[in-house]
Amino acid sequence: MVRAGLTTTKAPFIEEAKSKGEVYIRQPYELYSEENQEAWRLLYARLLPRWEKYANPKFLEGVTKLALPSDRIPRLEDVNKFLAPLTGFEAKAVSGYIPPYIFFDCLRNRAFPTTITIRDINTLDYLPEPDIFHDVAGHVPMHTDRRFADVLVRFGEAARTASQVANETKDEKNRLRIIGNIVKAMARFFWFTIEFGLMRGKNGATQVYGSGLLSSYGEIEYCVESPEVQRVPMQLDWVVNQYFEIHHYQPLLFTVDSFDHLFDEIGRLEEWMKEGKLNNVSPGEPNINEQDLKEFLGADVVETVRT
Ligand SMILES: [Fe+2]
Numbered sequence: 540m541v542r543a544g545l546t547t548t549k550a551p552f553i554e555e556a557k558s559k560g561e562v563y564i565r566q567p568y569e570l571y572s573e574e575n576q577e578a579w580r581l582l583y584a585r586l587l588p589r590w591e592k593y594a595n596p597k598f599l600e601g602v603t604k605l606a607l608p609s610d611r612i613p614r615l616e617d618v619n620k621f622l623a624p625l626t627g628f629e630a631k632a633v634s635g636y637i638p639p640y641i642f643f644d645c646l647r648n649r650a651f652p653t654t655i656t657i658r659d660i661n662t663l664d665y666l667p668e669p670d671i672f673h674d675v676a677g678h679v680p681m682h683t684d685r686r687f688a689d690v691l692v693r694f695g696e697a698a699r700t701a702s703q704v705a706n707e708t709k710d711e712k713n714r715l716r717i718i719g720n721i722v723k724a725m726a727r728f729f730w731f732t733i734e735f736g737l738m739r740g741k742n743g744a745t746q747v748y749g750s751g752l753l754s755s756y757g758e759i760e761y762c763v764e765s766p767e768v769q770r771v772p773m774q775l776d777w778v779v780n781q782y783f784e785i786h787h788y789q790p791l792l793f794t795v796d797s798f799d800h801l802f803d804e805i806g807r808l809e810e811w812m813k814e815g816k817l818n819n820v821s822p823g824e825p826n827i828n829e830q831d832l833k834e835f836l837g838a839d840v841v842e843t844v845r846t
Pocket of ligand 1: 673696751
């Protein structure tokens with residue numbers, strides 16, 4: 540008999556949802572195995588002292604405000620009860636990959652697509668794809684902060700702008716090229732801030748606010764302590780042209796001064812879109828597939844028809 544469980548890449552419930560084309564799903568809490576629960580307990584217990592040492596204070600406040608349990612996987616409905624009154628955000632369970640436009644548009648509507656599976660207990664440090672520890676323990680505590688939440692909403696608005704800007708080009712091939720470049724720039728910006736961002740704290744200390752770092756026992760320490768990591772003050776023209784690789788610790792990270800600073804930078808990113816400055820960013824990762832780009836363009840068409 541196949542054991543149920545909600546282990547990353549091995550969860551029959553998720554496979555079934557995907558085969559039916561279901562994107563938004565419920566969190567079938569009863570399916571978590573004892574091993575799954577133990578994986579959460581171990582991850583949380585290992586990370587907590589490192590959060591206290593390295594995380595941005597807003598993150599730690601968020602962990603408290605959400606009353607994240609240390610001894611069991613959180614129920615999203617419980618998390619949302621605390622989260623929604625603070626910033627209007629909610630964690631919304633999904634079956635897996637979300638195309639970029641839909642992802643950003645969810646953020647605009649203050650919904651955060653959230654994975655509900657958890658990594659295999661035997662490989663706690665290996666993450667083949669996001670899991671609930673990355674999404675709920677790594678991302679969601681930041682969503683309790685108003686300014687940070689506003690930054691996420693601005694991503695969604697910028698995605699709309701991207702679609703509108705690219706659709707002004709009549710030639711289809713050129714249109715696809717432009718949207719491909721803009722989405723690449725947006726994905727890089729998201730990666731180097733929301734996923735792997737650092738902040739300069741009091742007395743010049745480095746504080747971690749990126750969820751990829753906050754959910755990694757090894758990398759949260761490495762990114763602050765290792766002399767091999769380049770920590771560079773936020774520089775938008777560099778970020779949008781910088782490729783990244785996902786399967787190893789990041790050798791290059793960008794530091795912002797505050798979430799106000801981050802908010803202003805995404806405003807600049809949007810301005811650059813309108814000016815055409817993002818139409819020719821440097822090639823390389825991430826690669827966005829053509830279907831996803833067409834969806835980005837189609838989003839604008841749908842909007843136009845509606846209005
Ligand atoms: Fe993430």
